[in-house]
Amino acid sequence: MGHISWLGPQDTFPNPLFVADPDPSVPGLIAVSERIYPNQLLQAYQLGIFPWYCDHQPVLWWSPDPRMILKPENFRCSHSLKKNIRQFLEDPHSEILVDADFAAVIRSCATSSRKDQDGTWITHEIMDAYGAIHQQGYAHSLAIMEHNQLIGGLYCVAIGNMIFGESMFSRKPNASKLALAALSAWALQQGVVMIDCQQETVHLKSLGAAPIPRQDFLEQLRVSLNQSNIEKSWNFNKNILVHYL
Incomplete structure (x- = not known):
């Protein structure tokens, strides 16, 4: 090796x-x-x-080199997603729950079938490891809820002034996009320069993510880790999505 x-x-x-x-x-x-x-x-x-x-x-x-990243201000909100956001905000039975049930979100990411990504890499060991750092305040989940049902979401890691996107899932069209839009709007408020998306996919590209050289990513990461922390207890709801309207 x-x-x-x-x-x-x-x-x-x-x-x-x-x-x-x-x-x-x-x-x-x-x-x-x-x-x-x-x-x-x-x-x-x-x-x-x-x-x-x-x-x-x-x-x-x-x-990896290059590294896929999303600058929060570059999140691409299409006309159809804006329409989704309007409906979501107007629906009294829809909400975003932050860090409410981390285990349910990561389990859903593990079991969802997806076009350009294999969910099976989220092993039991991965779930346990991220669950442990969630308990310490470093891993977070966003759950898109409709009538108390989990229809989409994502989980991520936050250290210093840096957010690392991990995985997302949808059980209804655009549900994961709502989660990423909310995360991007929150990241913008917190002064986060980039959300790490790890590897290039067509889906992430369509949402505004772009590859940068690994060296640039690592140097920016080093700066971000030395900046003031994003608060450990995340506290926002679906109204953060008003940013896109």
Whole structure:
């Protein structure tokens, strides 16, 4: 496996700013571990690394080049989405719940079928690890609710002044877009410069995300981590979407 580090419970990650691709035959793969050890996930995010692997595989830690990011002000709100937002805001039975049921949102992301992404990488181990950092105030969920039913949403990680989008799902057309629109509007209010979207997909591109060189991403990340924190308890509701009308 070339020079890719196999990490034990106490080992630290190679910094992708200085060790860009330990094994050039697997670009973006930074390290491997047997499982996700406590505090390893937070350490990874601070270095711009995230886990992405399948059940029955070791944990693979990535820092791809280029990196897909969404600048909150660049979120693309189409005419049809604006119409959705209007209906959503006018409907007394619709709401956005922030951090109300993190487990339900991440489970829904894991089990939803999607066109250009495989949900199966959200293993039980991933759910447990993100659940643990949610308890510490670093991972957050947005649930799009209709008549008390969960119809879409997303979960993300926030450290310093940086938001890392993880996964989203829809059970009704545009439900995940409502969640991302709300997250972008909130990020804008909080002075967040970029939302990490990790890897390029057609869907994310259509919503205004764009790839940037990994080096630029990591340098911006380092600056963002040293800036004042976004508040740990997130407290907003669907009215944040008024921003787009």
